[in-house]
Amino acid sequence: xxxxxxxxxxxxxxxxxxxxxxxxxxxxxxxxxxxxxxxxxxxxxxxxxxxxxxxxxxxxxxxxxxxxxxxxxxxxxxxxxxxxxxxxxxxxxxxxxxxxxxxxxxxxxxxxxxxxxxxxxxxxxxxxxxxxxxxxxxxxxxxxxxxxxxxxxxxxxxxxxxxxxxxxxxxxxxxxxxxxxxxxxxxxxxxxxxxxxxxxxxxxxxxxxxxxxxxxxxxxxxxxxxxxxxxxxxxxxxxxxxxxxxxxxxxxxxxxxxxxxxxxxxxxxxxxxxxxxxxxxxxxxxxxxxxxxxxxxxxxxxxxxxxxxxxxxxxxxxxxxxxxxxxxxxxxxxxxxxxxxxxxxxxxxxxxxxxxxxxxxxxxxxxxxxxxxxxxxxxxxxxxxxxxxxxxxxxxxxxxxxxxxxxxxxxxxxxxxxxxxxxxxxxxxxxxxxxxxxxxxxxxxxxxxxxxxxxxxxxxxxxxxxxxxxxxxxxxxxxxxxxxxxxxxxxxxxxxxxxxxxxxxxxxxxxxxxxxxxxxxxxxxxxxxxxxxxxxxxxxxxxxxxxxxxxxxxxxxxxxxxxxxxxxxxxxxxxxxxxxxxxxxxxxxxxxxxxxxxxxxxxxxxxxxxxxxxxxxxxxxxxxxxxxxxxxxxxxxxxxxxxxxxxxxxxxxxxxxxxxxxxxxxxxxxxxxxxxxxxxxxxxxxxxxxxxxxxxxxxxxxxxxxxxxxxxxxxxxx
Numbered sequence: 109x110x111x112x113x114x115x116x117x118x119x120x121x122x123x124x125x126x127x128x129x130x131x132x133x134x135x136x137x138x139x140x141x142x143x144x145x146x147x148x149x150x151x152x153x154x155x156x157x158x159x160x161x162x163x164x165x166x167x168x169x170x171x172x173x174x175x176x177x178x179x180x181x182x183x184x185x186x187x188x189x190x191x192x193x194x195x196x197x198x199x200x201x202x203x204x205x206x207x208x209x210x211x212x213x214x215x216x217x218x219x220x221x222x223x224x225x226x227x228x229x230x231x232x233x234x235x236x237x238x239x240x241x242x243x244x245x246x247x248x249x250x251x252x253x254x255x256x257x258x259x260x261x262x263x264x265x266x267x268x269x270x271x272x273x274x275x276x277x278x279x280x281x282x283x284x285x286x287x288x289x290x291x292x293x294x295x296x297x298x299x300x301x302x303x304x305x306x307x308x309x310x311x312x313x314x315x316x317x318x319x320x321x322x323x324x325x326x327x328x329x330x331x332x333x334x335x336x337x338x339x340x341x342x343x344x345x346x347x348x349x350x351x352x353x354x355x356x357x358x359x360x361x362x363x364x365x366x367x368x369x370x371x372x373x374x375x376x377x378x379x380x381x382x383x384x385x386x387x388x389x390x391x392x393x394x395x396x397x398x399x400x401x402x403x404x405x406x407x408x409x410x411x412x413x414x415x416x417x418x419x420x421x422x423x424x425x426x427x428x429x430x431x432x433x434x435x436x437x438x439x440x441x442x443x444x445x446x447x448x449x450x451x452x453x454x455x456x457x458x459x460x461x462x463x464x465x466x467x468x469x470x471x472x473x474x475x476x477x478x479x480x481x482x483x484x485x486x487x488x489x490x491x492x493x494x495x496x497x498x499x500x501x502x503x504x505x506x507x508x509x510x511x512x513x514x515x516x517x518x519x520x521x522x523x524x525x526x527x528x529x530x531x532x533x534x535x536x537x538x539x540x541x542x543x544x545x546x547x548x549x550x551x552x553x554x555x556x557x558x559x560x561x562x563x564x565x566x567x568x569x570x571x572x573x574x575x576x577x578x579x580x581x582x583x584x585x586x587x588x589x590x591x592x593x594x595x596x597x598x599x600x601x602x603x604x605x606x607x608x609x610x611x612x613x614x615x616x617x618x619x620x621x622x623x624x625x626x627x628x629x630x631x632x633x634x635x636x637x638x639x640x641x642x643x644x645x646x647x648x649x650x651x652x653x654x655x656x657x658x659x660x661x662x663x664x665x666x667x668x669x670x671x672x673x674x675x676x677x678x679x680x681x682x683x684x685x686x687x688x689x690x691x692x693x694x695x696x697x698x699x700x701x702x703x704x705x706x707x708x709x710x711x712x713x714x715x716x717x718x719x720x721x722x723x724x725x726x727x728x729x730x731x732x733x734x735x736x737x738x739x740x741x742x743x744x745x746x747x748x749x750x751x752x753x754x755x756x757x758x759x760x761x762x763x764x765x766x767x768x769x770x771x772x773x774x775x776x777x778x779x780x781x782x783x784x785x786x787x788x789x790x791x792x793x794x795x796x797x798x799x800x801x802x803x804x805x806x807x808x809x810x811x812x813x814x815x816x817x818x819x820x821x822x823x824x825x826x
Contacts, residue, residue, distance in 0.1 A: 111263050112247070112248060112251075112262070112263050112264065112265060113265060114265040114266055114267045114309060114310075114311050114362075115182055115267070115362055115363055116181065116182065116183065116245070116247070116248075116265065116266070117183055117185070117199070117240075117241055117245065117265070117266035117267065118174075118182070118183070118184045118185070118266070118267050118269065118362070119184075119185045119186075119187060119237040119240055119241060119266065119267070119268045119269070120167050120170075120171075120184060120185070120186045120187065120269050120271075121187045121189055121230065121233035121234055121236075121237050121268060121269070121270040121271070121272075122160075122163050122164065122167060122186075122187070122188055122189070122233075122271050122272075123160075123163070123189060123190075123230045123233070123270075123271060123272035123273060124160065124188045124189055124190040124194075124216065124219050124228070125189075125190055125219060125223075125225060125228035125229070125230070125273075126219055126220060126221045126222070126223045126224075126225050126228065127159075127219075127225065127273055128158065128159045128160040128163070128219045128273060129158050129159070129160060129218060129219040129220070129221040130158060130159055130319060131156045131157070131158055131159075131319060132156060132157050132158065132159055132161075132162050132319050132320060132346075132347035132348050133156055133319045133320040133321055133347075134156055134157065134162075134320055134347065134348035134349070135154040135155070135156050136154055136155050136156065136157070137154045138152070138154070138155060157347075157348070158218065158219075159273060159317055159318075159319065159347050160218055160219050161218070162317065162347040162348055162351050162352075163271040163317060163347075163351070164213055165352070166271075166351045166352045166354075166355045167186075167269075167271060167355065168206060168209065168210065168213075169352060169355065169356070170269075170355045170356075170358070170359050171184050171186075171206060171209060172206050172447070172451065173356075173359050173365075173392055173447045174359060174363060175204060175205060175206060176445060176446070176447035177363070177365065177392065177393065177394065177444075177445045177446070177447050178363065178445075179204075179445075180201070181247055182363065183199050183201075183204055183245055184197075184204060184209075185197060185198065185199060185237075185240050186209055186212070187233045187236050187237055187240070188213075188216050188233065189228075189229070189230050189231075189232045189233025189234075189236070190219070190223070190228045190232075191223070191227045191228050191229075191232070192232055193232040193233045193235070193236035194216060195236070195240075196208075196209055196212035196213065196216070197209060197212065199240075199243060199245040199246070200246065201246060230270065230272045230283065231283070231286055233270070234268070234270060234283060234286055234287050234290070235286070235290050237268045237270075237287075238268075238287060238290040238291055238294055238307070238310070239290075239294060241264070241266040241268070241307050241310065242264075242294050242295075242297075242298045242304045242305055242306070242307060243303075243304065243305075244303065244304070244305055248262055248264065248305065262305075263308050264305040264306060264307055264308055265307070265308055265309040265310070266307065266309075266310055266311075267310070267311040267312075267313065267362065268287070268310065268311070268312050268313065269313045269315065269358075270283070270312070270313065270314050270315065271315045271317060272314070272315070272316065272317075273316065273317060273318060274314070274316045274325070274326045275325065276325050276326065277325075277326055277327060279326075280314055280316070280326055280342055283314065284312065284314075284334055284338075284340050287310070287312055287338060287340075288334055288335055288337075288338050291307055291310060291337055291338060294307070295307060295337075307337060308337065309337060309339075310337060310338050310339070311331075311339050311340075311341075312334075312338060312339065312340040312341070313340075313341055313343070313358065314340065314341070314342045314343070315343045315345060315351070315354070315355075316342065316343065316344045316345070317345055317346070317347045317351050318344075318346060318347065319346070319347055320346050320347065320348060324344045326342065326344045327342070327344060328342060328343060328344050329341060329342040343358075356449065359392075360392065364394060364395050365392050365393065365394060365395060366392070366393060366394070366395035366397065366398050366422075366423070367390055367391070367392055367421065367422035367423070367449070368390070368391050368392075368393065368397070368398075368422060368423050368424075368425055368484075368495065369388055369389070369390045369391075369422045369423070369424050369425070370388065370389045370390075370391065370425055370426075370427055370459070370469075370471065370486075371386070371388050371424055371425070371426055371427065371474070372386045372388075372426050372427045373386060373387045373388065373389060373427045373455060373459060374386060374427070375387050375454075375455060375458055387455035388455070389448060389450075389453075389455050389456050389459050390422060390448070390449040390450065391446045391447065391448055391449070391495065392446065392447045392448075392449060393444045393445065393446045393447070393495050394444045394445075396442060396444065397442065397444045397484070397495050397497055398423055399442075399497070400441075400483065400497065400500065401423060424474055425471035425472065425473065425474070425483065425484055426471065426472045426473070426474045426480075427469060427471065428469065428470040428471060428472050428480075428482065429470075438485060438496065438498050439498065439499045440485070440496045440497060440498055440499070441497045441498075441499050442496070442497040443489075443494040443495070443496045443497070444494060444495050444497075445492060445493070445494060445495075446486070446493050446494065446495045448460065460493065463486055463487065463488045463493050464488050464491065464493070466488070467487075468485055468486065468487040469485065469486040469487075470482050470484075470485050470498075471483060471484040471485065471486065481500050482498055482500070483497070483498055483500050484496060484497055484498060485498055521570055521571040521572050522569060522570060522571070523568070523569060523570065523571055523574075523577070526577065527569075530563065530567070533563070534556075534559060534560050534563060536556060539552040558592070559592075562590050562591075562592065562651065562654075563590050565590075565650040565651065566646060566647045566650045574643065575619060575620065575621060575636075575639055575640045575643055576640060576643050576644050576647065578620040579619070579620060579640075581605065581608050581609060581612065582605060582609070582644065584601050584602070584604075584605050585601070585602045585605040585606070585644075585648075585661070586647065588601060588602055589602065589647060589648055589651050589658065589661065590651065591654075592654060592655075593654065593655050593657070594655060594657040594658060594661075595657075596657075598657070599657050599660055599661060602661045602664070603661070603664050606661075606664050606665055606668055607668070609640070609641075609644075609668075610668050613637045616633055618633070618636075619633075619636045619637065619640055621636045621639070641665070641669050644665060645662070645665055645666075645669075648661055648662045648665060649662060
């Protein structure tokens with residue numbers, strides 16, 4: 109079927125009745141253009157346009173934009189309605205230009221305010237518009253001729269834009285009913301004619317315009333389906349610049365156009381030739397020129413609101429230094445005709461003349477930071493200006509990119525193996541034609557779509573973004589939960605998998621957590637399990653609406669995640685211990701001076717203990733029964749200190765020097781037997797005096813005391 113959209117035919121019906129001669133009440137100061145005025149001359153009063161003038165100017169601007177961007181296959185038929193209808197042009201391609209329409213409008217002239225309003229009606233023009241839509245255009249005739257026997261497959265759709273001054277909402281409904289009845293009548297006539305085509309679809313756009321300061325009697329209404337053939341929408345707009353803005357928005361909606369504003373255009377001031385200022389120019393073009401912005405999610409960067417209307421959006425591009433060498437080639441992915449919004453403004457005129465002289469201008473995306481990105485280029489070809497879309501990504505002419513070079517840069521951990529398995533599980537195969545008896549409830553294609561939707565509800569593409577899909581222990585649950593329905597055996601298998609994960613957490617087994625892009629050791633062990641449980645719950649929750657058994661699997665996960673209080677206390681103590689260890693490792697250098705101070709204090713304590721032991725040895729030596737001690741070489745007190753426990757982190761200079769001195773001195777003498785057998789650096793003396801039950805020791809001590817008492821008595825007698 110050869111499809112012609114509603115944009116192929118557009119019929120303008122402009123009201124030419126006497127009430128359209130009324131002033132729009134938007135004043136225009138035209139005497140301000142005079143640069144020099146002699147003294148004593150009073151400036152001329154401002155003027156205002158009529159409703160007819162505003163309607164003609166806005167409709168001509170609509171046609172100008174359409175002809176600039178679509179010079180072919182988008183046709184306009186202009187009709188003026190008063191006491192009768194007047195065709196200003198035909199569907200012929202030769203009549204599709206603004207000059208032809210302006211000449212015809214000049215011949216029509218303005219409305220006659222003295223004409224009888226009862227004899228004038230917009231209905232004449234609407235009936236003529238329906239009749240015009242039934243006529244065959246050159247492109248439709250060519251398509252019908254090509255298809256020959258299948259000529260009825262060529263579609264006929266169109267749009268009627270009516271600019272009038274309606275009386276009320278009831279008047280609007282009467283106009284819609286008139287168009288509906290006229291379409292039905294002309295479709296019957298076209299069914300029996302070879303030179304006419306039936307209308308399959310018609311879009312009626314009613315624009316009610318009224319002077320500034322008046323209250324509107326017609327309410328806006330969005331598009332509404334009147335019948336299977338006719339749709340209607342109503343716009344109530346004040347005349348003047350408001351009507352121009354509305355038609356500017358409509359032309360973008362009707363023909364898939366978009367707006368781009370070129371900013372920072374340097375231009376010399378007319379009054380001061382040596383100075384320049386920056387200006388902005390808004391251009392219209394096909395919306396595909398913003399396709400790269402749509403894909404990247406940056407369709408409307410900051411400052412994209414249009415100057416004219418809050419309902420319209422524009423993409424802002426910044427002017428770059430123009431290229432003088434037009435021979436230089438750029439890799440372009442598209443070229444689209446442009447049309448300035450304000451064609452008569454000085455900045456638009458200067459930009460147009462600049463480009464038509466063979467110059468090209470590069471346009472960049474405005475960015476707050478980073479390098480500039482050249483995304484578009486303006487250049488002319490054959491007297492027409494085009495907006496070229498430059499490729500800011502990898503060229504399609506180069507070698508195909510690796511799978512590791514995705515939208516986010518170089519990604520090297522795609523789940524390629526899992527994706528291959530995913531494709532095997534969702535492979536489509538031919539399905540035999542089912543018999544009527546055992547026909548399935550749903551078509552095989554629908555079941556395949558449902559299966560693909562279930563499998564992709566949660567499927568991370570990158571290994572570092574998932575934990576459960578990197579664990580063999582979760583494979584049984586992950587493969588069963590995506591099924592449309594679960595059996596009791598499947599539920600038991602899923603619950604068994606969950607209990608195995610609980611056992612792994614109790615044993616504190618490590619998990620395959622990716623540490624790519626993170627510093628340090630990564631998350632703690634309990635944090636790893638928390639991430640794992642969250643992801644597992646996300647996977648199961650995506651399928652709980654399937655059956656009741658899926659909900660039971662989720663209930664099992666929720667029950668296992670709620671730990672008893674003693675388990676939480678144990679986890680809390682483990683976290684505190686790990687934090688202390690990490691803190692000690694992190695502050696190893698800070699602890700080293702404290703260790704040196706502690707070692708010196710401990711050495712002082714050891715020296716004091718040795719002094720006390722030496723004093724006790726002197727007392728024992730003075731006793732009569734004490735044997736003479738063995739002569740031995742003097743030894744440094746520091747040798748008697750226990751070896752310093754090796755601290756974590758770097759060893760201090762004091763510890764290294766002490767260890768070296770101890771090692772050197774230990775080779776110079778034979779170690780004391782008592783010190784070798786001592787406990788906690790303390791040796792027990794006179795061990796040979798101990799006999800069985802300690803009797804001999806007690807007798808010896810008693811005799812010594814008696815001798816001392818006898819000596820004391822002899823001394824007293826003397």
